[in-house]
Amino acid sequence: MEEQLKQLQEEAVKKAAAAQDLKELNDIRVAYLGKKGPVTEVLKGMGKLSAEERPKMGALVNVVREAITTAIETKQSSLEAEAIQKQLAEESVDVTLPGRPVKLGGHHPLTRVTEEIEDLFIGMGYTIAEGPEVEQDYYNFEALNLPKGHPARDMQDTFYITPELLLRTHTSPVQVRTMLKHAGKGPVKIICPGKVYRRDSDDATHSHQFNQIEGLVVGENIRMSDLKGTLDAFAKRMFGEDREIRLRPSFFPFTEPSVEVDVSCMCGGKGCSICKGTGWIEVLGAGMVHPNVLEMAGFDSTVYSGFAFGMGQERIAMLKYGIDDIRHFYTNDMRFLKQFSVHE
Amino acid sequence: MFVSYKWLSQYVDIADQSPEELAEKITRAGIEVEGVDMPASDMKGIVVGYVQSREQHPNADKLSKCMVDVGEEEPVQIICGAKNVDAGQYVAVARTGAVLPGNFKIKRAKLRGEESNGMICSLSELGIESRLNPKEYAEGIFNFPNDVTPGEDALAALNRDDAILELSLTPNRSDALSMIGVAYEVAAILGRSVTIPQPNPAEGNEHAAEAVQIRIDAPEDNPVYIGRVVKNVQVGPSPLWMQTLLMNAGVRPHNNVVDITNYVLMEYGQPLHAFDLDRVGTGEIVVRRAEEGETFVTLDDAERTLSADQLVITNGKEPIALAGVMGGANSEVHAGTVNVLIESAYFDGQIVRAASKAHGLRSEASARFEKGVDPARVKAACDRAAQLMAELAGGTVLAGSVVAGEYAPEPKKVSITLDRLNTRLGTDLQMGGVEDIFSRLQFQTETNGDEITVTVPTRRGDITIPEDLTEEVARLYGYDHIPLTLPEGESLPGGLSPYQLGRRTARRYLEGAGFYQAVTYSLTSEKRATQFALEVRKPVALAMPMSEERAFLRESLLPHLMEVASYNSARQMGSASLYETGAVYLNEGENVQPKEEERIAGIVTGLWQEHVWQGEKKPADFFAVKGVIEGLAARFGLTDRLSFEQAGPEGFHPGRTASVLLDRQPIGVVGQLHPALAKEVDLKEAYMFELKLDVLLQAAREELSYTAIPRFPSISRDIALVVDRAVKAAELEGIIKEAGGSLLTNVHVFDVYEGERMEEGKKSVAFALTYVNPDKTLTDEEVTAVHEKVLTALKEKANADLRT
C-alpha cells in the first residue's frame, strides 16, 4: 500500500509538471485528489488496517496529498504567468507612434502680455478699470489738459466720428472716468488696458489699432520716487531681475513733470540691434498727474498728487518675443498664433 | 530742429564737449537728440580748386576738359560733366584717392580718351541734400565765393566738418526752436554762461518813420509789429559761412537779404519777413483780417482764397503777405531790390495755425508762431537783421524802428516751497541746490523762508505753475538721483472684478477646447460692418477714414474671423479653430456714444478631430460647435437656462443654424457659414458662433451652491420614440421634463434615426431618462407610474409612439 501511494505521488507530480494548460492541470487535480480519485480510495481503505498501522498510513497519505497539491499549484502559477506573458506580448504597441492629439488652443500674444502685466500690478494692489473705445472729445482730450486747438493734440492723430466723438487715442479717458467716480476721494490705484486707435498708416512699426495699458495712482502723498520705484519693480518682474530703468524728461500735457522710461537692454548695455547700440529701450511714458487733470476730475491738487504711466502691449510683445512686424498681431496667421500657446 | 555744433559754439563754450557727449547730456536733460550727423566723417581728400582753363572735350559734347589748380606746383587735368563749369571758378575737387559719401572712391580714370585726375563736385555729391542747395548750383557744381585758396580743405570751407544735432522737440519746448534757446539749455546743463549778440546797427540820417507807416487793425491777433528799413542794399549771394550754416540748419540759401532773415529766424527763433519796400508801393503797412473770399498770390506763385479767420499784411490796399505764414509774390525781394522793409512781429499762434492749416503751408516761421515766440526778442531780432543787412548787403539802415502796438508781457512769477518740491519728487534737496539750478537756467529767484519765487523769462512760456518748476529742478538735478520708493499709506486689495475673471474663464475654456485667440480690427468696410450682426443698425462711420476698408465700426466679430480663417486656409492651414472676444459698436444716434457690447465669437473650419495613423478624421459640424457653446454655458452654470431655436439669419446655412437663447432671450447665433458666402472667401465648410459675452457673464454672476450627492440609487429607462420629422428634440425633451417632475433628474438624447427603415416623414429619437429620489430608494412601481405619465404626455403633445 505504501508502495502504491509512492507510485501515485510520483505519477501525479510528473503529470502535473507536464500539463500543457490550466484545464489539463485541473483534470489532474480531479483525477488524483478528487472524491473518486486514488488518494481518496486509499483513505477509504484505511478501515481495514490495524490500529497501529492506521496513523502511520494516515500521515503518509497526507504527505502524498500535500506533495501532489504543491506540484499542481506550482505548475498552476507557472502556467498562469505564461498566460499573462502571452497576453501581454500580444497586447504590446509601438510606443513611438504618435499619440491621439489633444486639441490645443492658446492666448493671442497681446492677451498674454496684457494678462501678465495685469497680474503683476494686481499683485501690487491695483484693480483693472475699463471703459468705452468710442469716447467723447472731453474725456479723451479736454479733461486731460488738452483743450481744443492745443498744439499737443497733433501728437495723437485722431479718428473722429463727429467733432465731439472719436475713437480713443489712449486709455487715459478711463482714468478720468475712474477719478470722477471716486468723487475727489483717494486713494485710486488702477490700471487701464484696452484697444486704442490713431490715424496712422499700417506698416511694420505702425498700426491704426493697438493696445495700451495705463496706470494711475492718486493719493495724499504720491511722489515721483514712488513712480520710479513702481516702474522699477515692474521692469524687473516683466523683463528680468537684472534690468534697470532710466527716466528721461519728456512732455505729455496730462503729466507734469513728464518722463520717458527706458529699460536696460538684455544685451547688458553692450549695445545691440534692439537697443540700437544705446543699451536702453524706450518702453513707457509716465509722469506726475498734472494738477489741472486732478482738479478737472474733482481732486484737490493741493491735497492729492498722483502718478500715471502708459505702455503699449504690441511694443512689449515685440521686445519680449522678438517680433519684427506689428502687423503680425492683426493678421492672425495660425503659424504665428500657435507659437504663443506654450507656457513659460 | 537741426543744431549746428559750430554755430552753437558762438553762444556757449562747448569746446570740451564732443558732439556725442553733448547730445547725450541734452537728451538726459529733457530734449531728445535723435541723431548726430558728422557729414565729413565719410568723406576725405576734398580740396578747393581753381579752374584755370576749360575747353571742350575733344570726343564728347557734354564733357569739359579743365586744368585745375589744387594748390600744387602743377595744375591737374579733370574731365567734368557739369554744364556750369568754367574757367575762373573756385570749386570743390575730390582728388584721386578721395572718398565721397556712400564710400564712393575717386580713381584716376580716362574718360573718352582724356585723363581725369579727380572730380569737381556738386553740393549733393558732398552730402548736402539737393533741396538745400542754392538754386543756381542745384543742377551743377558749386562755386566758392572768391575768399578761398586752392589746396585748402574744402570740407572745412563748406562747414562740412561740423556736427549736426537733430533735436526732437516736444510741443512745450518751443524755446529750443532757436540757436539762442538751445544755447540757454546747454548753458544750464553745463553750468556755463551764454553770450548773446547785442545788435546795434549803425543808422543813417533818414528816419524809417518817413519811409513807412504801420497800422494794426487787428491788435488781438497782432499786438506788436516792428519795421526797419534798409536802403540801397545790393542783393547777391550771402557769404559762404552764412550759406553753409543755413544748410547745416536745414535751410536753403537764396540771397543775402532772404538768408539774413532766415539766419536771424534760426538764431532768435523770431520769424522775420523782408519786403521790397518799393514794390509795397504805398509806404504803408496795414495789418488786418482778410476779407472773406479775398484772393492773393503767395510767393510760391499759388493763388490763395482767404477767409475772415486769417490775418493779412497789406499795403493799405491789398494783401502783401499772409501773416506769419508766407509773403506775397507782389512784394517779394528779388535780384533788383534796392530798399528793404524788415518785418518783425508777434502774431497770435491760433490765427497763424488756422491759416497754415487752411492753405497747407507749414514753414519754419508758422511753426514758431503757432507755438508762441518770445515777445522780448521781437525788437532785437529786427535790429540784428538790420545790422546784418548793413554789414553783408551793403545797405544803409534808416534811423529808428517803426513800431505799431506794444507787447511786453511781464515775466511770470511762480513760487514753490522746498517742502512741496521734495514731497512731490521724493527727494531731500536743500534750498541752496534749488537756487543753483534756477541760476543755471538764468531764472531770477527770491527766497523767502521755505518758499522760492522764480521770475520766469518770457522765452520760457512753458513754465506757469509750481509743477513746472518741479520739472525744471528734477531734470537738471537728474532723475537718476531720485530714489526708488513705493506708494505709502492706505493699501488696497488688488484683483479682477467678477466680470473680468469670467472673461478670462471664457477665454481659457475656448482655448482648452482647441481654439486659438485672434485679435482683429474694429474698423471695417461698410459691407462687413453689419454682416452677420445679431442686431443690425446703421453702422457708426468715421468722419474722415483713411481707406474704405477701415471706415466703419463693426457690429459683429464674425466678418473678420471669417477673413482670418480664409487667410489661413489659403496658406494650407486647412483646419482652424479661432475665437475672439471684443466689442461691437451699436449706433445710438448722432453724437451719442455707441453702445459697446462685448462679444465672444468663433469659427471652425476643416477637421474637428484627427488622428492620422489610426485613420480617424472627424470634420467639424454644427454639433461640434454647438457642443462648445453648451460647454461654455455649463462652465458658467447656465446649462438649464440655455436653449436653441432653429433660425435663418442672413449669411448662414438656412437648415444648419440656430439662435442661442438664455432665459428665452436671444444672446447669439451658431451655424454654418452659408456655402455661397464660404465660396466667396475660398472656404469649404465653416461653422461659426457669436454670443453676447456681457449678457452671459452677467447671468453667471451667482454664488455657487452645493447640492448633496444622491445617497440612493438611480433607475434608468430608455425610450425610443417615433415622431414626425419636423418635431424638434428640444420639444420632446421639454415634454419629458415637464411630465417627469422632480424624480426625473436627467434626460438626454442617445440616438436619432431617420433612415429607410422608418415610415415616410417619420424619425426615431431615443432618450435615456434617469430617475432618482434624493430621500429614499425608488421602487419600480414609483418609477413606472411617473414613466407612464411621461409616455402619455409625449403621445398627447407630440403624437410620439414608442418604437417597436
Ligand SMILES: [Zn+2]
Ligand atoms: Zn541692446
